[in-house]
Amino acid sequence: MERTSNVSNPALEKTSGWINGFIGVVCFSGSLPATRLAVLEFDPVFLTVARAAIAGVLAVALLWLFRERRPSRDQWFSLLIVALGVVLGFPLLTALALQHVTSAHSIVFVGLLPLATALFGVLRGGERPRPVFWFFSILGSALVVGFALSQGLSASPTGDLLMLASILVCGLGYAEGAKLSRTLGGWQVICWALVLSLPPMAIASLWLAPPSFSGISVSAWVCLGYVSLFSMLIAFVFWYRGLAQGGIAAVGQLQLLQPFFGLALAATLLHEQVSIGMLVVTVGVILCVAGAKKFSR
Template sequence: MSSPSRPLAYLFLAASMSLVGSYVALSKPLAAAFPVLLLAWLRFAIGALAMLGWLRRPPDEPALTRQTRALLFLHALLGNFLFTVFMIYGVSLTSATSAGVLMASIPACVALMSWLFLGERVAPRTWAAVACAVLGIALFALSQPEHEAVASQGLGPQNALDSQWLGYLLLLAASVCEGAYSVIGKKLTGTLGPRRITALINLWGLALATPAGVWLALQHDFSAVPPGTWLLLVFYALTACMWSVWLWMTGLKAVPAAQAGVFTVLLPVSAALVGVLALGERLSALQALAFAIALASVLLATLPAGTARRAAR
């Protein structure tokens, strides 16, 4: 597929991040029905079946080199497998709104990785974005309603607090994985088409999840899973493995990675909205303030310099 026009690429990027935010939130009820690694394996298996036709190499696409294979593996390991495991465990220990705010640190993660691994100069406003992300995360983590929500799961006060902070750390790890996913994805779009990238990294994810997934599947009581949960699983798998990845990779072909990062603002917004509207979670005033600060970090990290200066004035 040739590169889309710039407006169409923007639409693809916006749709991708909105879908990612929705499945981040919807993974919470799925994690209650399936063990995390089993859920990851089922997700990749459904995605692999749906994308069998995408594995074939187009005539105008070069053969895979050793470097491309290594990048595909890293892309799948960090952006598919580990992101899925960290995100699902993190959401199960906290809430969908927590995931929404913590995922707002992704653009700052991309900026840090660009500085560390690509030797790019990072503007002072990007470091300010990192500070905003940390402040937003701290405010959200210390908000009282969140403590009460985790404590209500039947854990003791100290165990609930430990569980909550473990969830935050896992969600932060998922953000780092998603940042690496964006950086590696931009590199891959220079040689491979979006559909083939999507199918190949999903296949790697399936391979990584299969040992634990098969072992857990043999012990799980699938008859206890209601039909509605199966439908949600299919939607989650197709959204996470196929639609959101293809949309993002297609948009990246026409938009620079830093500019594409602006659209990650829709991930936390979508996750929080689904958490509040569909899962019955509440957003306190302090959490809303934390959300606003975290979103400010997204804008500081991703807006073009001229736009950022005008917005600051």
């Protein structure tokens, strides 16, 4: 596995970034439906630490196999931010939120991630998108927030607030990891963040494990495997590389596609009702990505 390199052809590098970013988004799209199924049988806190511990063990194996150098002292602080944002914060907050809201409802909040990622891309990554970019990015997020308000946040204010908090910590983790990927490498960033999280996550997994796993269904185990392998590791390999190649703010707008894929999965796997309003909002935010992409640099 190679680190992110400086490709001589900027257009080729940008295209590669969008391709890698798209693959990452597709992998991420199954996270919330899989988490929704898993928390029906696993405690949400146990699910969070168990998925991180499993992915951490795989990360240790990868780093050992490819004999990767250890990060520098300055890089460890950024890795801590990544770990707190995407290894612990986002999985835990979404798992808790999904006890109060459906996956279809929570997925719509993911439409806020491009804006959060772009904001932290400016604050942590030093990017400066053009003013028109912010118009399209804010418009897409406004459509999502407007839909949530139309559904009545009073129905489950706890679930919605947890989802909003998860978006903020995730956006920070994405931007910080993308910045670090430029020097450390995309897959190395998520692997070292998982290694950093492994000791407390492994201890917590043993402490919070249920007395018996005999009543856990096959589907719940499959969902745990998905969020451990794909959501915590494989998706980030493509995602961080894509952000580093194509730009945090620009490629981050691909997250507007995630609600579309996620809603389709929720309807197919969980038999949840997807309203016309959800589809209209999803189409609207997807259209916004075209304008945001054009004016991202």
